[in-house]
Amino acid sequence: MAIRQNLSLAALRQNSRAFLNRRYERVLAGEMIRSLGIKTPSDQQPAHLLSGGNQQKVVLGKWLALKPRLLLLDEPTRGVDIGAKQEIYRLMEELAEAGVAILFVSSEMAEIIGMSDRTLVMHQGRIRGELQRSQLTEEAIMKLATGGVPA
Amino acid sequence: MKKILGIFLLLVAVCVATTALNPKFLDAYNVQNTVRWTSLFGIISIGVAFVIISGGIDLSIGSTVGLTGTMLAWLLTVKHFSVPGALLLVFLLSIVIGLSHGLLITKLRLQPFVVTLCGLLIYRGVARYLTNDETLGFGGSYNALRFLSVGHPFSIPFPGGSLLVPMPFAIMLAIAIGAAVLLNMTIYGRYLLALGRNEQAARFSGINTNRITIMAYLICSLLAGLGGVLFALDVNSIQPSGLGEFYELYAIAAAVLGGCSLRGGEGTIVGVLIGAAVMRVLYNAINILGIPTQLEFAIIGLVILGGVIADEIIKRIVAQRRARVGTDR
Numbered sequence: 001m002a003i004r005q006n007l008s009l010a011a012l013r014q015n016s017r018a019f020l021n022r023r024y025e026r027v028l029a030g031e032m033i034r035s036l037g038i039k040t041p042s043d044q045q046p047a048h049l050l051s052g053g054n055q056q057k058v059v060l061g062k063w064l065a066l067k068p069r070l071l072l073l074d075e076p077t078r079g080v081d082i083g084a085k086q087e088i089y090r091l092m093e094e095l096a097e098a099g100v101a102i103l104f105v106s107s108e109m110a111e112i113i114g115m116s117d118r119t120l121v122m123h124q125g126r127i128r129g130e131l132q133r134s135q136l137t138e139e140a141i142m143k144l145a146t147g148g149v150p151a
Numbered sequence: 152m153k154k155i156l157g158i159f160l161l162l163v164a165v166c167v168a169t170t171a172l173n174p175k176f177l178d179a180y181n182v183q184n185t186v187r188w189t190s191l192f193g194i195i196s197i198g199v200a201f202v203i204i205s206g207g208i209d210l211s212i213g214s215t216v217g218l219t220g221t222m223l224a225w226l227l228t229v230k231h232f233s234v235p236g237a238l239l240l241v242f243l244l245s246i247v248i249g250l251s252h253g254l255l256i257t258k259l260r261l262q263p264f265v266v267t268l269c270g271l272l273i274y275r276g277v278a279r280y281l282t283n284d285e286t287l288g289f290g291g292s293y294n295a296l297r298f299l300s301v302g303h304p305f306s307i308p309f310p311g312g313s314l315l316v317p318m319p320f321a322i323m324l325a326i327a328i329g330a331a332v333l334l335n336m337t338i339y340g341r342y343l344l345a346l347g348r349n350e351q352a353a354r355f356s357g358i359n360t361n362r363i364t365i366m367a368y369l370i371c372s373l374l375a376g377l378g379g380v381l382f383a384l385d386v387n388s389i390q391p392s393g394l395g396e397f398y399e400l401y402a403i404a405a406a407v408l409g410g411c412s413l414r415g416g417e418g419t420i421v422g423v424l425i426g427a428a429v430m431r432v433l434y435n436a437i438n439i440l441g442i443p444t445q446l447e448f449a450i451i452g453l454v455i456l457g458g459v460i461a462d463e464i465i466k467r468i469v470a471q472r473r474a475r476v477g478t479d480r
Contacts, residue, residue, distance in 0.1 A: 001344070001345060001348055001349075001416075005341065005345075006356075009341070009345060009353075009356040009357075009358070010356050010357045012338045012341065012342075013338060016338070017338075018337050018338060018339070019336055019337050019338070020336055020337060020338060020340075020341060062356060
């Protein structure tokens with residue numbers, strides 16, 4: 001499915017009850033490609049031909065079209081190359097700046113320490129502890145993640 | 152547009168070849184009949200197109216046609232129902248059939264092939280049991296109702312007289328326009344195409360895929376039911392064991408010829424109608440060219456196979472050329 005149609009898929013119902021709003025789709029696709037920096041020759045490009053990182057951005061854009069106040073991201077950078085990772089981090093920061101609350105799940109240490117304001121560490125399906133930004137170190141996280149008690 | 156060009160050329164080629172071999176092909180009467188039967192098959196083909204685009208299949212169409220057609224005749228002539236009452240019951244039955252297919256496929260996760268194959272057996276059996284396998288007919292009555300199928304609401308000028316436009320053509324046209332709008336201009340249509348392309352991705356995009364699927368089977372059975380009514384009114388000699396037999400295969404063939412991929416997510420209404428026209432013109436050609444009718448299936452099969460092979464080869468050549476242009480840049 002072309003990027004333009006893909007980006008509007010989740011938000012279609014917000015805009016009309018039954019009929020497609022083609023002008024909205026075109027404008028939305030242009031906006032998202034620009035603001036997310038999706039690298040594509042046109043918005044008619046099939047989404048499956050994009051690189052992993054750009055596909056991930058399309059998925060993100062699909063939900064951002066709903067103008068959410070809370071965003072849940074599960075491993076937002078898995079299977080994404082390093083350059084695109086940085087862009088996704090930048091986007092997350094911009095969104096947070098704009099007032100969107102972001103709850104994200106990650107198993108990458110560097111990503112957690114770099115991105116989060118508050119971290120809940122889990123071990124065997126249970127929350128083992130909460131770390132504030134100032135307490136975030138690899139050691140503290142590992143300790144909780146392996147079932148230890150916080151220092 | 153590119154996708155239906157091939158099938159459109161096939162239609163033109165078959166028409167030209169048939170006319171060259173027997174000019175009677177273009178007689179007003181013959182054209183009228185071919186248009187009428189193309190329209191009847193077009194209606195059930197549009198129905199199955201929705202299911203095929205969703206990524207499913209409906210094998211029960213022929214038996215649904217048989218059951219609804221038989222039911223109509225049985226309710227009117229044996230049970231002496233009023234016309235609106237009989238029509239209402241027949242359409243309710245089609246809705247129940249479509250809903251059960253959709254619910255079994257989505258809620259119980261049964262395979263569409265299996266569910267509708269069982270439907271094919273069940274509805275045929277019920278039709279034969281209801282009527283004791285006796286042939287039914289409307290005789291000379293119910294002419295107002297039969298107008299729906301055999302009537303000619305208006306005529307258009309035609310070389311060597313005028314061409315009476317068959318009523319089923321008008322019905323088919325209205326349905327085709329409605330279906331094209333639904334498929335291309337509504338959120339439902341977009342969701343259906345997304346579902347057919349990639350069901351998981353569609354679900355992850357917040358689409359209620361079950362509802363979209365159920366709707367597709369509902370549309371298919373409803374149009375098969377309408378087809379059953381019209382076919383019954385048309386033939387006027389309704390054999391419970393024969394009415395609509397193999398029609399599911401004609402409908403599926405028309406849809407596939409017309410560019411619907413059996414993998415789902417692709418198809419146009421115009422393409423499906425051209426596909427239905429190819430099937431009917433071939434059938435007509437076999438008749439008027441004096442080709443032994445025993446060969447009917449073989450010839451239709453061969454032409455469709457040829458069309459599909461040509462389509463595939465053209466697609467590959469186009470893809471290769473595009474890839475070459477891509478690397479040159």
